[in-house]
Amino acid sequence: MATHKLLLLPGDGIGPEVMAEVQRLIDWLNAQGIAKFETEQGLVGGAAYDAHKVSISEGDMAKATAADAIIFGAVGGPKWDAVPYEVRPEAGLLRLRKDLGLFANLRPAVCYPALADASSLKREAVEGLDIMIVRELTGGVYFGEPKTITDLGNGQKRAVDTQVYDTYEIERIGRVAFDLARKRRNKVTSMEKRNVMKSGVLWNEVMTAVHAREYKDVTLEHQLADSGGMNLVKAPKQFDVIVTDNLFGDMLSDIAAMLTGSLGMLPSASLGEVDAKTKKRRSLFEPVHGSAPDIAGKGLANPIAMISSFGMALRYSFDMGELADKVDAAIAAVLASGLRTADIKSEGATAASTTQMGEAILKEL
Amino acid sequence: MATHKLLLLPGDGIGPEVMAEVQRLIDWLNAQGIAKFETEQGLVGGAAYDAHKVSISEGDMAKATAADAIIFGAVGGPKWDAVPYEVRPEAGLLRLRKDLGLFANLRPAVCYPALADASSLKREAVEGLDIMIVRELTGGVYFGEPKTITDLGNGQKRAVDTQVYDTYEIERIGRVAFDLARKRRNKVTSMEKRNVMKSGVLWNEVMTAVHAREYKDVTLEHQLADSGGMNLVKAPKQFDVIVTDNLFGDMLSDIAAMLTGSLGMLPSASLGEVDAKTKKRRSLFEPVHGSAPDIAGKGLANPIAMISSFGMALRYSFDMGELADKVDAAIAAVLASGLRTADIKSEGATAASTTQMGEAILKEL
Numbered sequence: 148m149a150t151h152k153l154l155l156l157p158g159d160g161i162g163p164e165v166m167a168e169v170q171r172l173i174d175w176l177n178a179q180g181i182a183k184f185e186t187e188q189g190l191v192g193g194a195a196y197d198a199h200k201v202s203i204s205e206g207d208m209a210k211a212t213a214a215d216a217i218i219f220g221a222v223g224g225p226k227w228d229a230v231p232y233e234v235r236p237e238a239g240l241l242r243l244r245k246d247l248g249l250f251a252n253l254r255p256a257v258c259y260p261a262l263a264d265a266s267s268l269k270r271e272a273v274e275g276l277d278i279m280i281v282r283e284l285t286g287g288v289y290f291g292e293p294k295t296i297t298d299l300g301n302g303q304k305r306a307v308d309t310q311v312y313d314t315y316e317i318e319r320i321g322r323v324a325f326d327l328a329r330k331r332r333n334k335v336t337s338m339e340k341r342n343v344m345k346s347g348v349l350w351n352e353v354m355t356a357v358h359a360r361e362y363k364d365v366t367l368e369h370q371l372a373d374s375g376g377m378n379l380v381k382a383p384k385q386f387d388v389i390v391t392d393n394l395f396g397d398m399l400s401d402i403a404a405m406l407t408g409s410l411g412m413l414p415s416a417s418l419g420e421v422d423a424k425t426k427k428r429r430s431l432f433e434p435v436h437g438s439a440p441d442i443a444g445k446g447l448a449n450p451i452a453m454i455s456s457f458g459m460a461l462r463y464s465f466d467m468g469e470l471a472d473k474v475d476a477a478i479a480a481v482l483a484s485g486l487r488t489a490d491i492k493s494e495g496a497t498a499a500s501t502t503q504m505g506e507a508i509l510k511e512l
Numbered sequence: 513m514a515t516h517k518l519l520l521l522p523g524d525g526i527g528p529e530v531m532a533e534v535q536r537l538i539d540w541l542n543a544q545g546i547a548k549f550e551t552e553q554g555l556v557g558g559a560a561y562d563a564h565k566v567s568i569s570e571g572d573m574a575k576a577t578a579a580d581a582i583i584f585g586a587v588g589g590p591k592w593d594a595v596p597y598e599v600r601p602e603a604g605l606l607r608l609r610k611d612l613g614l615f616a617n618l619r620p621a622v623c624y625p626a627l628a629d630a631s632s633l634k635r636e637a638v639e640g641l642d643i644m645i646v647r648e649l650t651g652g653v654y655f656g657e658p659k660t661i662t663d664l665g666n667g668q669k670r671a672v673d674t675q676v677y678d679t680y681e682i683e684r685i686g687r688v689a690f691d692l693a694r695k696r697r698n699k700v701t702s703m704e705k706r707n708v709m710k711s712g713v714l715w716n717e718v719m720t721a722v723h724a725r726e727y728k729d730v731t732l733e734h735q736l737a738d739s740g741g742m743n744l745v746k747a748p749k750q751f752d753v754i755v756t757d758n759l760f761g762d763m764l765s766d767i768a769a770m771l772t773g774s775l776g777m778l779p780s781a782s783l784g785e786v787d788a789k790t791k792k793r794r795s796l797f798e799p800v801h802g803s804a805p806d807i808a809g810k811g812l813a814n815p816i817a818m819i820s821s822f823g824m825a826l827r828y829s830f831d832m833g834e835l836a837d838k839v840d841a842a843i844a845a846v847l848a849s850g851l852r853t854a855d856i857k858s859e860g861a862t863a864a865s866t867t868q869m870g871e872a873i874l875k876e877l
């Protein structure tokens with residue numbers, strides 16, 4: 148059996164608590180002989196800043212580069228609101244994405260039937276919702292240069308951010324979206340603002356070309372990002388796969404996550420290109436939720452998004468799709484049994500701590 | 513009685529139909545001696561392209577500059593999807609905003625009680641919703657340079673858009689937001705992505721400074737634009753005034769509009785700076801909805817957003833707040849009476865065409 152090297156980066160806030168439940172699952176898989184994972188731990192975000200005054204150390208970057216997959220918790224919190232911009236907690240995550248070339252961010256937004264009522268949307272609008280947001284993650288305004296604040300004198304400053312996209316960046320994220328759609332409901336909706344942004348014009352043009360050249364069997368639809376956002380709120384079930392740039396993806400995937408009423412449940416995968424020789428791709432898996440400093444350390448956090456992110460690692464990095472299905476089924480079964488962490492509590496449900504939820508999922512497995 | 517000069521720019525799609533209902537209202541106000549409006553008409557968007565191969569002619573720009581207020585319908589449609597970028601329908605609207613210095617875009621998102629059930633959100637989440645989005649409208653990625661597509665050879669192109677904000681631009685839009693909050697529930701939420709964008713860092717810094725210097729009596733809160741979007745979907749009633757940049761404002765105001773279930777009802781105002789001498793400000797008023805080419809020319813369009821936009825003109829450009837209140841009350845009364853255009857139809861309601869709705873509001877006045 149192949150040994151897989153995992154780097155665990157719990158980060159800040161509830162990160163360590165939810166990561167502990169993944170560690171429990173890994174230990175069990177190893178003990179049962181179901182898989183062979185070697186894990187290392189590292190520091191990222193505020194935790195790295197407190198230890199080394201950086202958002203991630205060179206040592207941990209080296210571990211990240213060597214790992215077969217990175218399991219990432221969450222970063223940030225008011226404690227680090229005043230640290231210099233270059234070493235703010237988020238910088239560690241952004242560096243991992245950029246330096247490891249993790250250009251494809253997959254964010255499924257799924258409404259668990261047991262939780263449909265937790266959505267602020269009407270049950271009929273979200274019940275059965277299952278969409279996949281494919282967000283470009285290493286380009287756009289996140290990394291474009293210049294990115295500066297200049298003092299103009301007279302009390303005036305000028306801030307500049309630059310949105311840049313090259314053809315190949317749009318092509319490769321398009322292919323990820325079309326490939327996923329083929330395994331789903333065969334429809335891709337591309338979102339941009341071509342009526343205002345040149346990057347939107349190019350985005351639209353390249354998606355159209357990739358589709359015409361390689362994916363005629365998939366339905367491609369274009370929506371402006373603003374009306375796309377509207378449609379997401381109005382009638383989300385019209386979508387299958389949504390592909391969009393880094394910044395629109397940030398907004399739209401958060402909104403999609405909120406629609407489901409299951410924010411604490413949603414995983415994400417960030418993938419690099421497949422290496423022609425090794426057939427491997429770098430990858431990082433993280434929950435969609437943040438570090439939730441307000442509830443950190445209290446055993447209140449929902450570990451499902453984190454465990455489910457590990458499930459995505461099994462599926463996308465280790466070709467263990469069946470095991471991933473079992474993890475998903477265990478989560479669904481535990482929810483159906485009525486167990487609930489505080490964020491998803493409802494009348495008649497059984498309250499569970501972070502640990503109790505993690506243990507219940509393991510037992511179900 | 514002062515004479516007010518209005519430029520009517522109906523534009524494309526349903527624009528002319530809904531504008532006709534404003535014209536009807538203006539004629540009546542003139543005939544009754546309640547006000548004295550002089551109106552001119554101009555072409556914008558696809559209509560201008562069809563006539564002159566531009567998105568707005570120099571002649572109409574001159575009229576716009578000379579007018580006391582511009583009443584704008586909507587632009588765009590599939591008919592003009594393939595026209596050159598520089599003369600696409602939206603360019604006319606963008607030029608009006610930029611050349612007239614209309615930096616402050618006010619977008620109220622109000623949930624009419626009679627329509628709460630039309631929202632995809634649960635009634636309790638949106639009933640009574642009344643928020644004001646203040647969007648910066650002449651800066652940011654909409655107008656920053658460079659804004660280019662370059663051919664790199666080898667089938668590769670590079671698209672660049674530039675987000676630029678200067679201190680004074682953030683200060684003046686901040687003041688608009690704080691001033692509005694003072695007349696409302698005294699709370700401003702500023703949204704940006706300071707964890708990723710330098711313009712977000714400056715935006716946050718300047719808002720904080722303006723608040724500390726001039727508006728200590730107002731509550732100021734900062735949210736990241738992605739979690740702000742989430743909160744808008746989860747619990748919109750937590751907001752009073754939201755102030756944000758051009759692109760985030762585009763997305764967030766559309767989402768807020770959709771929450772209300774009343775997209776066909778929502779007006780907007782775009783205002784310039786107050787002239788020190790004349791005390792006047794340039795202004796443009798337009799519905800939040802688009803040109804809806806699919807229903808154009810069928811008498812199906814809802815004229816309420818357009819009429820309500822004219823109401824905002826009365827309030828913000830002509831100091832006729834009382835008359836504006838009467839227009840709002842007439843709209844509410846007609847809705848309460850059960851009259852509905854197709855977009856807001858519901859069981860037991862009386863169906864109305866565009867014209868019937870316009871006439872009913874006039875009768876109510």
Ligand SMILES: CC(C)[C@H](C(=O)O)[C@@H](O)C(=O)O
Nearest residue numbers: 237238240241397707708738
């Ligand atoms: C933490 C932050 C830098 C990040 C982003 O903006 O990408 C987060 O919001 C996300 O969506 O993963």
Ligand SMILES: CC(C)[C@H](C(=O)O)[C@@H](O)C(=O)O
Nearest residue numbers: 342343373602603605606762
């Ligand atoms: C038509 C388009 C250019 C415009 C914008 O993006 O600002 C519209 O979406 C709006 O919100 O007024």
